[in-house]
Amino acid sequence: MRRGIEYCPVTAGVEAVGDRWTLLVLRELLLGSDRFNDIHRGVPGIGRSLLSARLRRMRAHGLVTRVPDPDGRPAYRLTPAGAALEPLVRELGDWARRWALGDPTREQLDAGWLLWRLRQFVLRERLPGRRVVVEFTLSLPGAPDDHAWLVLSPGGDVSACRRHPGYDVDVWVAADLAELHRVVAGTATLAAARRSGRVRLAGEPDLAAAFPGWFAWRASEDRSE
Template identity: 75%
Template sequence: MRRGIEYCPVTAGVEAVGDRWTLLVLRELLLGSCRFNDIHRGLPGISRTLLSARLRRMESRGLLTRTLDDDDRPAYRLTESGAQLEPLVWQLGDWARRWCFGDPEPEQLDIGRLLWRLRQYVRPASLPGRRVVVEFAPRGEPGERAWLVLARGDVSACRQHPGYDVDLWVTGDLGEMHRVVAATTTLRAATRAGLIRLDGDPGMVAAFPDWFAWRTPSGPGVW
């Protein structure tokens, strides 16, 4: 690795991970994405060419490895060095949430990106023993619907109806949904305020919050 002009560990750390995309690629890997297309989908605004370059650079710096899975498809995994950056990634988000993170801009409101991120927070072991379909319908956006298909062995986020009966409906303000997932508020607070509503089987409505590993203002896992 090229050394900075200053003999300082902070300088060396910035040289290793200090650009925007490296930290965001780390976030996607920490959230469980290991295939190129999944990593790319979680990074709006990056080109496939630039992502390829960042992955190669991170591999050369010992932050990740590129292997082939059982189907001979490339898979990216964090090394021990890369995995030890996890506290830095989440603490940076926590700091931003406190000091420089406001409400979402209109162009940031996207139900598809929202569900892709929420999909990454699913706790498979907490899901019911059968497939569950959750429909998300933002208020005031009649054409904007999306679905999560939840099963212990597979979780999918869909912009088209998945073809299964819906078990649970989540309706409400799209901006508030983004705030819940981004952890500037909690699902409990949003539902109590009437900004988000859950409908369906009462048992599933009660269990729904426990299906996700929320990052919230009160700490991980508190909803």
């Protein structure tokens, strides 16, 4: 690969990861996406050809490998060098939450993207030993309510659905769409959102009480729930 003109570690680091799309692809890989379509779904705005180019570039820099999964389909895996970038990605997010993020604009409020991110946050080892269906009713002023579902299955399979999955619902989450974006981004806590009434939980009492502990929330107040 072409090297920078300076013999400097910062220059070398920027050469490897210092563009917007590479860092966002790294984020998706760190969150567990390893299929091309899943990575693409988690990075709104990137074209498929550009994503292919970024993955090739990351492979050339030794950040990613492409391997067959157990079914013989191509999957992308972080190398030790790529995985070692996790603290950098997390610190960048922490910095942005403090200094750069602000409130979401209306154009950034995307129920499909939000549900996909929640799917990635699921702590599979904490799920109950039975299938649980969570229905989200997401409200936005001036717009009809939006509905989405998470299906949390035994064995850790998690599906994000924009159509009713056909199973009985166990937990209902009614939320202000903007507030739930803030919770997922870590600029607000789930506990505070519930106290304000912007997020409400209902359903089977034991499951509704356990719901906050099923996710790796970014805000510190929620990490112990």
